[in-house]
Amino acid sequence: MLYYVLLKAQGEISFSPAPEVDKLWLGSFKYLRPGLPLEALKRYLQPLSLSSCLSEKENDKERKIIRLIQRGLDKDGSVLKEDFEWHAGKQFIWTEGLKHLGSEELLQEFSRMADGRQIAEGEFIFWSQKLKLKESEFLQLLHQEVIRKRGEWIEAVVREKNGWRCRRCGSSQVAEWPSLYGTAATCQGCKSIGSLTSLQVLFRFYTSPASSPRKVYLSGRSELKPQAELKVQAELKKEKESKIQESSDLGETSQWSVDFTPAQKEAAKELISFFTTGSGKEVLVWAACGAGKTEICFPLLQRYLEAGRNVLFAAPRQDVVHDLHPRLQKNFPAYRLRLLSGAAPPNWENSQLTVATTHQVLRFWQAFDLIIFDEMDAYPYRGNQVLAYGLEKALKKDGDLVYLTATPGEEILAKVSSGQAGLIRLPARHHGNPLPVPEVIKIRLPAWDNLKASQILKDKYLPALKDLAGELADKGPLLVFLPTVSLVKEWIKVFQAVFADWPVTGSWSFDPERRKKVSDFLTGQSRIFVSTSILERGITVNGLQVLVLYAQHELYDVRSLVQMAGRVGRTAENPGGRAVFVAPQETKAMATARDWIVEQNTLARKGGFLCV
Amino acid sequence: MFDNLLPRLKQVTAQIWYKDEECCLLCGQKSGKAICRVCKEKYFLPELRRCPTCGKIIGKSKTHCQDCLSGKGPQGLQGVTALGHYEGAWKEFIHRIKFKGQPYLLLALAAELTAWAVKSLPPPDAVIPVPMHPNRLAQRGFNQAEVLASLLSRYLGIPYCNVLDRVVDTVPQSTLGRQARLENLQGAFSLQPGAKVTWQTVWLVDDVTTTGATLAECAAILHRNGVEKVYGFCLGAGKEG
Structure with missing residues (x-):
């Protein structure tokens, strides 16, 4: 996708894929044609400091920008032949299509679908179809959200000192190829969920509490009225602590589809207490094989959901995710459950509770308050830096992480030893017999x-x-x-x-x-x-x-x-x-x-x- | 620092020591070759003929496809060939090259492509790619036909000559019916200003051919400018029956 340099009246510079939307929101400006990939533009114009730009005369500034771009293209070995020219923003004609992009109904639907997501350029077509928009209109809608500071454009693959880095999966493994703009790169780390190149962008939509349609239950499980929701979200951290502290004992476990054994009750209680007492942000649940480690997370999960928090249940393998899905559905019937895996049809809906393979987690950005990561040592997650990066980025900055496994790897055991993560043991199976010793x-x-x-x-x-x-x-x-x-x-x-x-x-x-x-x-x-x-x-x-x-x-x-x-x-x-x-x-x-x-x-x- | 160095050292050593077993680009199975035997038989169909007028894959006993026999085919090409049937995993592969930013995948098929081209077409004086409109080229960042043509040029030592322009940003051919495809391209191409055409025989290269309309439109311009024989080469084509 191509981006244009915009030069606003105050001398401020920005990049836009749809200058008409900027015109609508921000008034008059000049823009530079032809457009270029965002990665190249940002890199070429990096030397241009805001202060020098503001102090220079308009003509000097315009010439300087063109000079920097041409120098960058030459350095990259571009074969682009077009000349760069500044155009006045007033040449745009407002289209009928643009007007309806401001409709609250459309924006709400989009917010509901895109909450916390990273949408790759190659996926725009599916999103526009889902929203019944032309692809160009969808692009305008996205850019409108960028102007409103509810999302941002990210260069999908960026050039660094010693190579390239994918901004979706963090991988530096790329395949390079010659493009119109010089050497381009395609990320090899996350191509299984759709390849990304340095000529493309990601649209990152922030998790927005105000626009989220999540049900927020407080004491007594009454549903809040929408106008009260914003206030509640602002106080959520405080609310969560007090709420979970109030009910740090396990309470009734008969609501779950399985009867909790004494060992499970003990571990479930420890798990809640770990987070409510502020013992840390990460905990390892080391369970015996067949001890029912998934179920012990249910009471904790319930508390997060009741507090209006977003929870992700992730596992590296599709079969584990497909096995988890019906179990979670059975135990949390009041919540919409989203299943994301390569084998499941695409799910566009937002929901408080998501179950996904670790590959699908790469599609999210700071979207979850709690991630429960099952079978963390299983292939393909074990030793896979890309998937570890995805999980880290999908968790909110102050989010909590629970690792579940019967066979922890050295890395997580080291975290436990150093005190970076807590440890909860679930040593017994539900039937109360010891594990057969090999x-x-x-x-x-x-x-x-x-x-x-x-x-x-x-x-x-x-x-x-x-x-x-x-x-x-x-x-x-x-x-x-x-x-x-x-x-x-x-x-x-x-x-x-x-x-x-x-x-x-x-x-x-x-x-x-x-x-x-x-x-x-x-x-x-x-x-x-x-x-x-x-x-x-x-x-x-x-x-x-x-x-x-x-x-x-x-x-x-x-x-x-x-x-x-x-x-x-x-x-x-x-x-x-x-x-x-x-x-x-x-x-x-x-x-x-x-x-x-x-x-x-x-x-x-x-x-x-x-x-x- | 050494914590990071050691795993990296191990990785590099492993890369030097062992060669990953190559997997088939179409089905993903370990094959030791870029395309496995099963996929070659399924998509490349080397035993079947290609319609010399439009490139469509036809039966062993046929000389032309039904469309071309009834006069509906494109005019002006001396021969057309396509490596494989534009269907299933081969179609998916071409889409990866074209729409998913992976033109480098063609490199793995260089031997396959050059062998098929040499076997199917007479030697040319130049390889010419079907051009892409500047708007589309700017968006995609590359023209897959140029990648393919330059690869044939480099591996076979034939001059690469990018002499055509696409002057009209037409509706994609894939969205149109047969008749509309033929009409869609009228006047869409031209010879680049100042380009000198000195060749008698050329290969005109594109990613996919269905009706052959794009190749024919470009061939007409080349003929008008003195090229005697124009042969089309594509990655994929339709199949009759």
Whole structure:
């Protein structure tokens, strides 16, 4: 999109994609044609200080601006041939289309949809269609909001000293290409949600309490009248503190779709108390696998929603988000719930409660008062700076952050150790039985490089493994984990040959039949299921037993091993079961995984949360 | 400082040590090639012929498409070819280049593009891109036809000559029907002032052809200015039947 330099009567300089809107709002001015990308204009005119501009004569100023732009274009290697000329603003003719952009109804609808959002240039067309406007009218509407200081234009990708940086995701990974304006760059960090280039802009719409249609419930849950809302928002911080302090005990938990265990009640209470007593802005909830960590956030979430705050429930994976959505809908029926994921249809509505994948969070800017981040250590979030940046930027400056995980990474543990984040433990499962502690069985399986099923079937250790797998599969469905896709494919053949009478199947991430095969396994149609790490999280199968082959593999870190072992004993009908790591030797990761699980059990016992 | 240095060092070492396995640009599956075998068969259809008048993909036994046989095709081109069927993932790929600021993706296809062009068209004296109107060029920042033409020029060592102008900012062809497309372009192009045309055979390059109207309109100007043979080359075209 192109921006024009505007020179106002007082000598002030600004950039506009729609000079007619500036004319309407701010009166007479001159503007420079042709337009240029905002990133280039801002960079070229950076040396122009406001004071020098105000003190110079108009003609000098105009010439200086053109000189700086031409110098910048030459330096960038631009092949633009047009000459720059100043035009008077009065040449604009008011269009009928422009008039209706001032309608309160339209502005309110737009505010409701765009609250806290960052809209990429490539998305303008969808927004204009939604608002039943021409794309040019939508652009004028956006610029009107910029003039009213309710939003701003942001250069999508900016040039820095040593390269480029995307202003949506913070990434400096770009692909450069020659453009009309010299070298341009396309961000590689967030292209999965629509690519951004240095020739494009983002429109950032501020979260505006006054324009927000949020219901604000106070004591007694009465809904405020709109005119009272502004005052309430201004006092919100104070209100929140007093409100949450008033009700820092957990109160009634029977309203939730699951019965809270004593351990959950304790953790939920600690969570509320953490924020109400001002203990910090970030807290880690370290839960045992299958302990019901999501639910313990419900009472806290309820309080934020009642105080009119915006809450985001985020998770790195689509399947986790799609699983969370109905649970939140069931537990918060009074609130409109927005689901944002690559697999869900676009959602234009604003709402107080949002559930989204971490990629979608990049579309927001200081929009949420509370972010609850589930499965924080899962791929693709783990180690992804882009998604971490997005989460940080989507949270309001004084917002609160809750991390939920059964297997925290080193970074968050370091934050806890240094006191930057609080720690709340949820060590026991709902059925009150301890977590099954994984066993290590030392078997030297054949080397995994180019391994074929025929070689495995001849291996001298196969009988021992067969006995072990048979023993486990006799107790319940057996889930066998392998570190690579090629190993999964070969070992499926091995188990099918060895247990010819049993239904044996398996899958991996890009298996086209993955969904069906996994669904069949979850509904009890396979006795043995061989898989990569795709099933290490988020599944519950009654009576499941787990066998991890090549447990010494470098892909299996502590977190992976704890998650895989954590699939066992999740239901009240079968709270026990075995998780077995098969490897030539016990590795440090295996030992630590076992220590973590034993520690959770110890804490659960100390807290009096175990019934056996 | 060393906290940041170490992970960066690890990353750089990993980049030197291992080469990421290349994924297919169309389906995303690991393939070791820019376009996997399955996608090539699905979208490039190398076994099928191209209508020499408009570039449409036609059956093995046909010489021209139905439209061109019945006289509705464009006039003035000595041959047209398109690398693939403008549909599905190939269409999506062309949109990424054109509308999503990723013209650099064409570089990965250089070998594919040049091989198909050499196989399908006679050697030219120059490669000429279909021009874009200055208004649209200013908005987009690049002309995908220029990118494609310069890539063919660079890889095949054929002179690149940007000699045409688009003088009318026409309605996008994709929004119009067949007849309207043909009429939409009348008088839309001209030879650049002062441009010297000295070639007998040229390749005229555009991203997509549907009716062939754009290519034909440009070819007419080139013919008027002394070019004997004009061949069209495009990334995508429609398919008959």
